[in-house]
Amino acid sequence: MPSGGAKLPTGANRLPTGTTRLPTGAYRHSAGSGPGHSKVRRAARSDSGSGLLVGGLAVALVVGAAVYFLTRDNFESENRPLLVELRHEAEMALAANQKKLAYDKYEQIVRIGKKHTLSDPALVHLVDDARTQMGIVFAAMEKDEEALANGKKAHTPQDLAARAEKYSKYMLKTARVLDAVQRAQADATGASADLARYKDDVKEIDTQYQKWYDEITAEEAAYPSAKMLKVATDALSTAGSWWQIQIDKKMPDALYADLMRRYQSELAQTALTRVKAAEDALDLVDEKPCGPCDGTGKLKCPVCRGSGICEFCKGKGDPVLKCCTNGVCNACLGRKEGDCTLCRGMGKYPPAVVKKAL
16 A cells, blocks of 8 residues: 555645736825925825735735746656656666666666655655565566575576476466456546446456466465455455545545545556566566565555545535544545555554465
C-alpha cells in the first residue's frame, strides 16, 4: 500500500482573478486658506496612499495564489505518466538484473519529485517508494561486487535452466488470472468505463483465482508473485466497492470514494508490476524491506494523511456536510495509519507466505 504518506485528490483550485480598483476622486475644497484646509489635504493624501498599498498587496496575493495552484495541478497531471513509466522501467531493469539501470531510473523519479510539493497520495507513494528502492538497489549492487570479489554466484546456469523448465508450468496456471485482471483494468479506465461490466470482470477474476488456487502447489503458493497476485485481485475488488459508493453518493464515504478508488487501482497496478518482475526473475527474489512502508509495515491513511483529523471540516465538525463524527477522520476512524497492503504489515518483501494464507 502505498510509497510514501498518502493525500487528497487534486483539482483545479482557482481563485478569482481581476483588478482591484480603489475608489478614485479628488479631495477638493472651497477656495480659502488657513490651517484647516492644509490638514484636510494631508489626510486625503495619506488615506489614498494607504488604500493603494492595501489594494496592491491584495492583487499580488490573489495572483500569486492562482499561479501556485495552477502550477501545482499542471505539474502533477503532466508528470504522472512519466513517473509511472520510469517506475515500470526500473522494475523491468531489476527483473533483468540490471541494477545500475534500475538505480538510475529510481534516482530520476526522486529528482523529479523534489521539484514540487506533491498532493496526490499515489504520486507521493510512488516517489517515496523510489527513494527507498534506491537504497535497496545500491546495497544489492555492493553485495554483488562483494560476491564477485569472493568468486561466488547465487545460481549456476544449470540451476536456472532447471528452474525455468519447472517454472513454466506455474506460468501457464497463472495466465488465466492475469488475463482476467487485465480485462478488468481496461473496463475501469477511459471514456468507456462501466461499473456493471467491471463487476462482471471482478466475478470472473474471483472464478479464475479460485481455480488457480486449487491448482498450484504449496511451493508455488509461497512464490512472491503469488502473494502479489492476491494483493492485486483484492485491490481491484475493493476499487469496485468504492466505485459503487461513489455512484450511490453514500455519505460520508462518497466524499473520498473517488480518492480511495484511485488509491486501490494504483495499488493493484503496483502489485501487478511486481508480479511481472517476479515472474521474469523466475520468482528468485531476495528478501528486502518493503518499499511503500519503508519496512515499518504501516502506511498513513490516504485521506487524512496520518493526522487522524477530518480533512473536509478540518476537525471542526460540519452538521450540514456530515463528513465525520467529532472531527475525526471517517476513513481511518482516527487511527491515522493501517497495515501496509503489499507486505501485510510484515515490513518486508516478499513476506513469508503459505498456501492457506492466500
